[in-house]
Amino acid sequence: MVSNLTDDTRRAADFFASEIDRLISRPVRLMEVCGTHTVAIFKAGIRQLLPLHVDLVSGPGCPVCVTANDYLDTAIAYCRQDDVIIATFGDMLRVPGSSSSLQAEKATGADIRIVYSPLDSLDIAAANPNKKIIFLGIGFETTAPTAAAAVLAAEQAGLANFYILSAHKLVPPALRALLTAAEVQVDGLLLPGHVSAIIGEAPYSFLVDEFGVPAVIAGFTPLDILQAVYMLAQQIGAGAASLQNQYSRVVRPAGNPAARQVLDRVYGGADAAWRGIGVIPGSGLGMRPEYRRFDALAALPVNVEETREAVGCRCGEVLRGVVRPTDCALFGAACVPEAPVGSCMVSVEGTCAAWYKYGGGRWQYEG
């Protein structure tokens, strides 16, 4: 049975690839805006499988990568305080701030703990009543509700020493900013499956209505992604633009209303700074006044060093899909996964890291 499934998969992949070639007759650039897609695409060699005139480029879909330097500097300033424990997802550890990283601080004695879930930080808070536990809240709509739920759980548990340093971001406003800036031609969008599992389809309608860009919500297996590209190709071939959902086994049209309710209870809309893009109106989340005592920035004032960017790093342009990693003079030389300069090389989901690890193959920007 397994070999049959493998054969079926191979045949389906052949079908998608040849149909994509048949349907698209001009050079097109398709953008994915999800770090998990980035890794899946590189790992499976999907770029190399597609016809020469179909380019897949990565947009600002890696939450670690788009986190601005001053956020890291703030986290580092907090971790240097004796009564603070930082709780964070592991991929934030090596991201360089202006002059240090959490990993370097941990090596010199800062109490920084890697957690799998925001709820794990509540256990740390309960076990360390004399410490302030600051959870580093980064991530898109998939992750933000988990942080909001942790706030509600902390409130219910009566924990007075749990805080979030929040830099959650929203995908649709970033897409709007990218398409409005029009630095690169985007002929189709692969939309992030698990963000969509929360927000549903409606927040993306402007992509089609205002920008006329074909868009497909995609799952994460190689065949999911190929099928989604095929669905984009069908639209492009027909000169049409619509919003389609390839990942219907997980993404409901209305998303997950219960998760959004939890999110909305704790957070309201806010502007947010994206690395490489700048401040995008309404693209972030700010804690509502009734929950502000859980907001690290509001509850725990801190002095942060002046933020500066790494000289020569082109992460910002990579994140906007304007240049490829190899256009950066640091890539593979001064900037490698073991000693990253920019965030795109730090996160396993970063475009530079994926390119370095799996090889970029061809990736044209002409046309």
Add this chain to the structure above:
Amino acid sequence: MCLAVPAKIIDRVDMLATVDISGVTRKISLMLLPEAQVGDFVLVHAGFAIQTIDEEEAAKTLELLKELAGYGE
């Protein structure tokens, strides 16, 4: 970051579920998916169930692959 893994709910007490993830048992929160039931397949992200996996839709995807496998024969 947005990685989520499929899991089967094997027990539930209030908002805490025990799930089986490829043979490994874990506790997860159902705060973001309160209607989930024992026996459901769910996607787990950062310790929370975030959505149920629709078995009918999953079956449709498999059907499509079988159809496509007939392509070119």
